[in-house]
Amino acid sequence: MQINTFLKIYIPLPFFPVRKRFFRQNHRETCVTAEHMVQGTGSEHGQGDEGDAGDGGDGGTGMSGDAGTQGRRDGTREAQGASMGKETKATGAPVPLFAHNAPPRTENCNEKNVSAFAIQVKLWHIMAETEGIFMAIRIIHFSDPHAGGPAEDWMAYLDKRWVGVFNYRFRRRFRHDQSKFKRAVEYILDTRPDIAVCTGDLTSTGQPGEFAVMREILRPLRESSIPLIYTPGNHDCYVHRPSCMKAVNDTYREVNRGREFTDLPVRLEICGIDFLVVNTSRPSNLLCSWGFLDHRDAEWIAVRSQEHPGVTKILVNHYPMFEDHPFLRVRHRLFGEKPVRRLIESGAIDLSLCGHVHKPYCRVDATGRGENCAGSVTRNGSMVEILFDGKNFTYKTIQL
Ligand SMILES: [Fe+2]
Numbered sequence: 001m002q003i004n005t006f007l008k009i010y011i012p013l014p015f016f017p018v019r020k021r022f023f024r025q026n027h028r029e030t031c032v033t034a035e036h037m038v039q040g041t042g043s044e045h046g047q048g049d050e051g052d053a054g055d056g057g058d059g060g061t062g063m064s065g066d067a068g069t070q071g072r073r074d075g076t077r078e079a080q081g082a083s084m085g086k087e088t089k090a091t092g093a094p095v096p097l098f099a100h101n102a103p104p105r106t107e108n109c110n111e112k113n114v115s116a117f118a119i120q121v122k123l124w125h126i127m128a129e130t131e132g133i134f135m136a137i138r139i140i141h142f143s144d145p146h147a148g149g150p151a152e153d154w155m156a157y158l159d160k161r162w163v164g165v166f167n168y169r170f171r172r173r174f175r176h177d178q179s180k181f182k183r184a185v186e187y188i189l190d191t192r193p194d195i196a197v198c199t200g201d202l203t204s205t206g207q208p209g210e211f212a213v214m215r216e217i218l219r220p221l222r223e224s225s226i227p228l229i230y231t232p233g234n235h236d237c238y239v240h241r242p243s244c245m246k247a248v249n250d251t252y253r254e255v256n257r258g259r260e261f262t263d264l265p266v267r268l269e270i271c272g273i274d275f276l277v278v279n280t281s282r283p284s285n286l287l288c289s290w291g292f293l294d295h296r297d298a299e300w301i302a303v304r305s306q307e308h309p310g311v312t313k314i315l316v317n318h319y320p321m322f323e324d325h326p327f328l329r330v331r332h333r334l335f336g337e338k339p340v341r342r343l344i345e346s347g348a349i350d351l352s353l354c355g356h357v358h359k360p361y362c363r364v365d366a367t368g369r370g371e372n373c374a375g376s377v378t379r380n381g382s383m384v385e386i387l388f389d390g391k392n393f394t395y396k397t398i399q400l
Pocket residue numbers: 058144146201233235356357358
């Protein structure tokens with residue numbers, strides 16, 4: 001018996017209820033969560049309103065960008081539809097299969113979990129491939145929560161930290177609502193995406209106490225089986241002070257479940273996608289928040305972008321590759337980004353995920369390829385949900 005025939009006949013049997021659910025999903029008008037389907041109690045409808053403007057990069061500038069529509073999530077278990085740049089009201093057209101309506105794919109991505117259930121999910125994937133079905137990957141992208149606090153040692157008044165402490169004391173703490181970050185973590189645990197990505201700036205001055213607060217908030221997510229990628233922002237690498245560098249190292253290791261900060265850049269293969277994770281954040285001078293993509297990292301990205309032809313590649317770093325607002329060019333610019341920008345434009349890299357600019361935006365083509373900035377989860381009160389159906393990326397704003 002040919003292997004294809006075997007797979008088609010024998011493997012689908014234990015998945016029969018799931019298969020029914022899969023095909024039914026393809027004809028649904030909008031997305032519902034797995035809980036709705038199990039309990040059958042959730043009403044579903046799409047709703048979207050015009051996205052708020054938001055403002056500011058790290059320094060608070062207003063910048064042009066795609067206007068985003070936002071769907072509000074409330075406790076009534078209503079399904080929300082909202083997208084960045086597109087309305088997602090029910091249209092009657094088939095929608096991509098959301099991964100959380102299929103068997104929990106996260107099991108497949110969790111290296112630690114080798115169970116019978118994981119084997120079942122593996123078989124499901126083989127079956128899906130055999131039948132030419134690609135199940136959509138769901139990524140939740142958030143950034144820039146910016147915890148803050150007072151100076152933690154007297155040396156803070158002799159280095160750049162006093163600027164950050166002053167900034168937090170008189171400006172940032174009124175703008176960033178940390179309760180939204182807690183809600184973001186709850187939402188991710190609730191909806192179980194295939195991957196969660198944080199593109200940096202967990203803190204304001206990179207001090208150990210700030211990292212400790214954020215690690216505690218992230219702990220339930222870290223202890224879950226949801227794959228989590230974190231790359232530091234410029235505020236996480238604020239100064240060269242050994243205690244601060246140790247704090248960012250420890251946080252990186254803890255959040256990334258044992259991976260070392262010194263391993264960056266690193267390629268992570270999760271759910272069939274190559275994530276190229278790079279650190280572009282370095283301690284900078286007193287007045288600027290510059291990022292640096294050095295030659296070695298740029299070459300590494302170029303080499304990795306040519307490997308695994310046909311595999312989708314997503315670049316993860318803190319700084320925008322394309323944001324060219326004059327304010328960013330002066331105080332918040334990224335140096336050395338041009339070769340990578342060309343790779344994104346040529347399609348060698350499908351998508352760049354970044355933060356730093358405290359306003360969510362998408363700079364993408366018709367297939368959703370390009371760059372996505374998540375904005376600040378505590379300032380904009382939003383995250384971005386990215387769906388990849390094997391061909392196109394689509395974006396939704398999750399309003400917390
Ligand atoms: Fe930031």
